[in-house]
Structures are given as C-alpha cells and as structure tokens.
Amino acid sequence: MKETNARILAEVKTGKPTITQVRAFCHVMDQHNAEVGIFITIQPVSAKMRQEAENMRSFEHNQKNYPRLQFWQLDDAYFENPDIINTLVRLPDAWRIRPTQKSERHFDNRQMQLLSG
DSSP states (O other), X not given: OOOOOOOEEEEEEOSOOOHHHHHHHHHHHHHTTOXXXXXXXXXXXXXXXXXXXXXXXXXXXXXXXEESEEEEEOOHHHXXXXXXXXXXXXXXXXXXXXXXXOOOOSSOSSOOOOOOO
C-alpha cells in the first residue's frame, strides 16, 4: 500500500448537531488543509448541513472525486457490522477504514445507579 500525506479530520458530536458546528468544522478543515473531514453524529444532520458539505466541494485522488466533508451517523448497523463504515464514508480504496475488533462489554445490560454523598 502506498503511503500518503493526506490529512483526514474527524469531529464527533453526541447531541443534536447544528449548522454552526458544521461551519466551524469546515473552517478547521480549511485551516489545516484537510483533504477530508468526517463529521460523526448520533442524530441526523439537516438539509442545510448537507448543503454546507456540497459547498465544500470535493477532492480528486487517482482521477476520482470524493466529497471533502462527509457525515457519518452512528447507528446499530455499524455496531452489528463495523465494516459498513466503508460504504457510508467515501474514501479512496487505499485509505479504507479498518475497524478494530469489537471490545467486550464491561457491564451487563442493567442500568447503574449513582449515589450522591
């Protein structure tokens, strides 16, 4: 596999993502000359956020174009099959994301109760 100096940035948001957060991430991508930015969320992104991604245009690698800003919404499908990420995030084949093995659960499925002193 060829080495590359391509810069890929990622940002993870656990709450509801906002257009302001996406625009700030785009600014960071430009500031750091990132070829690609992956904005990872739990909740869906809005149409305005998708328009912002289109405004970021694409980058070319081996005569193929890839979106510079991409969204990845974490859901059960990923946890059932981590390799699905390579169909959700579009990167050159040589840059494929190789998920690690799923870690063991450290707690069973019961809720934990926190007590305050």
